[in-house]
Amino acid sequence: MTMGRAAGVVLMGTQGHMIEVEADISQTLPAFVLLGLPDASLKESQDRIRSAANNAGLALPPRKLTINLLPAPLRKSGSSLDLAILMSAWAADRHVSGTGGTVFLAELGLDGRLRPVRGVLPAVAAAVRAGFSRVVVSRGNAAEAALVPGAEVLAGDLVIEVAYAFRSDQWKELPSGAPDPLDRHWGGTTVRASAQGTSPSETDAPEVPDLAEVHGQHEARFALEAAAAGGHHLLLVGPPGAGKTMMAERLPSILPPLDEEAAMEVTAIASITANAKTVASLQRTPPFESPHHSASSAAIVGGGARVAAPGAVTRAHRGVLFLDEAPEHSRQVLDSLRQPLESGCVSLHRSEGSVTYPARFQLVMAANPCLCGMNTGSGTLCTCTVLQRRTYLSRISGPLLDRIDCQVQVERPRSVSQSLESSGESSGAVLRRVIHARAAQRERLAPWGLELNSQVSLKLLSHGLRLPRTATGRLDEALDRADLSLRGYVRVLRLAWTISDISGEDRPGEEHIDAAVQLRQQVGGPA
Known part of the structure; x- marks a missing residue:
C-alpha cells in the first residue's frame, strides 16, 4: 500500500x-x-x-x-x-x-x-x-x-x-x-509578501466623489461630518433634488483609510464575493454598498440554499451601507438590519450548517418626506392625502429609527445664491477634522478597548464617562417624561461626545448635548 x-x-x-x-x-x-x-x-x-x-x-x-x-x-x-x-x-x-x-x-x-x-x-x-x-x-x-x-x-x-x-x-x-x-x-x-502585507502590484485607491461638490446644506454637511467622526448612523429626509443621495455617496471621502487589520478583513470579504481574478491589492478605502430598493432579504443580509452567501451588510463591513428611498424597501428587509446594527455581525443558519459573517457597517438612509416628495412644511405643492403623509415615513419602523443617531431634514435651496454659491469645504479639509476627532476618541476609549463613540455602552457612560448633572439635566428630564427611550438617551450622549471631539473640547457641555438632541429629533418626532 x-x-x-x-x-x-x-x-x-x-x-x-x-x-x-x-x-x-x-x-x-x-x-x-x-x-x-x-x-x-x-x-x-x-x-x-x-x-x-x-x-x-x-x-x-x-x-x-x-x-x-x-x-x-x-x-x-x-x-x-x-x-x-x-x-x-x-x-x-x-x-x-x-x-x-x-x-x-x-x-x-x-x-x-x-x-x-x-x-x-x-x-x-x-x-x-x-x-x-x-x-x-x-x-x-x-x-x-x-x-x-x-x-x-x-x-x-x-x-x-x-x-x-x-x-x-x-x-x-x-x-x-x-x-x-x-x-x-x-x-x-x-x-x-512584504512585512506590511502589501502586494508588489498594489494599485492606487479608487476615486471617491468630493464633498466640495455639495453646495449649501450646512446642517446636513455637519451631520455628515459628525456621522463620519463617531461612526454614527444617519437618516436624511428631504424632497427630491435636495442632495440627499449626493451627500451620502460622499461619506466615504471623509472616512479615514482603513488600517491594516480592517483592510485585511474588507479585502477578504471581497475575495470571497468578487471574481477570482479581481483582488490584487489591499482595499484601503471604506466600502460603499447601495442596493436597489427591490433587493430581497437574502441579498441584503445574506442567504443561499445550502451554505449562506454574504449579503450587502457584509460587503459594507467597515464601510457604508446606503439605502436610497428607504421607505420603498421591504419592511422585512429594513427590520432585518436591527440585529447586525447592534451586534456587528450576522449569523445565517441553513440545512448544511451555520455561518457568521462580519457586518459592522455604518447605515445611511435617504427618504422623501411623503409619497409625492413635496411635503416641505407648507404643503402647497404636496398632492398626498393626510393619511399618506402620516404613513409614508412610518414604513421605517420605530425600533429601527431608534437606532439611527442622526436624523436630518435636508431642505431644497431656496434661491440662486444658495444653489450656485461657491463650493463648500473639500473632503480633505473635513477628513482632517474627522481624523483628529477619531484620534481623541481612541486615546480616551483605549482603556476599555474601544475606538469610536458609537461603540460606547450605557455602563461606560454611567461610570467612566459620566457627565455632570448640569450638562445632562434637560436630557435626564426628557428620559423621565418618556420623551426619550433609554437607547435614545445613550445615542444622544454618544453623539454629544462626537460633537465635542470635532470642536476640540475635552468633554461635552450642555451646548453639545443640545446639538445632539436637535440632530436626533428633526425627523420622525421624539427621539
Whole structure:
C-alpha cells in the first residue's frame, strides 16, 4: 500500500479551515473514491483531476484511488481542493514528494491548467496561522495570496509545473510531450509578501466623489461630518433634488483609510464575493454598498440554499451601507438590519450548517418626506392625502429609527445664491477634522478597548464617562417624561461626545448635548 498527503483549505464564511488530503492506491479494480463529506461540486472534481493528469502526461494509475479529506465531519465544497487532491494522488504514486508541508489552492482545467479560485486571501491567512508558510496557487491568484504576511507564494500556469517542482528522486526527466516548466521560470515567479502585507502590484485607491461638490446644506454637511467622526448612523429626509443621495455617496471621502487589520478583513470579504481574478491589492478605502430598493432579504443580509452567501451588510463591513428611498424597501428587509446594527455581525443558519459573517457597517438612509416628495412644511405643492403623509415615513419602523443617531431634514435651496454659491469645504479639509476627532476618541476609549463613540455602552457612560448633572439635566428630564427611550438617551450622549471631539473640547457641555438632541429629533418626532 502506498500513501500520499497534501494540504488544502476550505472556507466557511470568511474563516478558513485546514484540510488534510490523504490518498491511497490499492491493487484492485480502477475506481476513484472521495471520502470526507464532499458536496456535489467537489465530487465532480474526480473527472477533472483524471483528465488534467492525463493531459499533463502523468496519468493516474489504473487502480483504485481512495481520497480522504480530514477532518471528516466538516463539510467540504468548491473546487479549490482540486490541486491538493491531485498532488496527494501523485505522491501516493511516488511521482512527487515533500507535499505534506505545502498548501495547494487551485482549480484544475481539463487541459492541466491551474485556474484561479475565490477566497484565496482568507485561505492563505488560515494556512499561515496553522503554520504552513508555503502556498501554491495559480498565477491569477498570486498577487492576492502575496497580501498575507509570512506567506511564501509559488505561482504557476500548469499542473505539470507543480509536479516538476515537487518531483521525487525516481523522476529524472519530464514525461514525453510535456511542456518544459523551466522555460516558464517556476522559481523566478515566486512572490513573497512584504512585512506590511502589501502586494508588489498594489494599485492606487479608487476615486471617491468630493464633498466640495455639495453646495449649501450646512446642517446636513455637519451631520455628515459628525456621522463620519463617531461612526454614527444617519437618516436624511428631504424632497427630491435636495442632495440627499449626493451627500451620502460622499461619506466615504471623509472616512479615514482603513488600517491594516480592517483592510485585511474588507479585502477578504471581497475575495470571497468578487471574481477570482479581481483582488490584487489591499482595499484601503471604506466600502460603499447601495442596493436597489427591490433587493430581497437574502441579498441584503445574506442567504443561499445550502451554505449562506454574504449579503450587502457584509460587503459594507467597515464601510457604508446606503439605502436610497428607504421607505420603498421591504419592511422585512429594513427590520432585518436591527440585529447586525447592534451586534456587528450576522449569523445565517441553513440545512448544511451555520455561518457568521462580519457586518459592522455604518447605515445611511435617504427618504422623501411623503409619497409625492413635496411635503416641505407648507404643503402647497404636496398632492398626498393626510393619511399618506402620516404613513409614508412610518414604513421605517420605530425600533429601527431608534437606532439611527442622526436624523436630518435636508431642505431644497431656496434661491440662486444658495444653489450656485461657491463650493463648500473639500473632503480633505473635513477628513482632517474627522481624523483628529477619531484620534481623541481612541486615546480616551483605549482603556476599555474601544475606538469610536458609537461603540460606547450605557455602563461606560454611567461610570467612566459620566457627565455632570448640569450638562445632562434637560436630557435626564426628557428620559423621565418618556420623551426619550433609554437607547435614545445613550445615542444622544454618544453623539454629544462626537460633537465635542470635532470642536476640540475635552468633554461635552450642555451646548453639545443640545446639538445632539436637535440632530436626533428633526425627523420622525421624539427621539
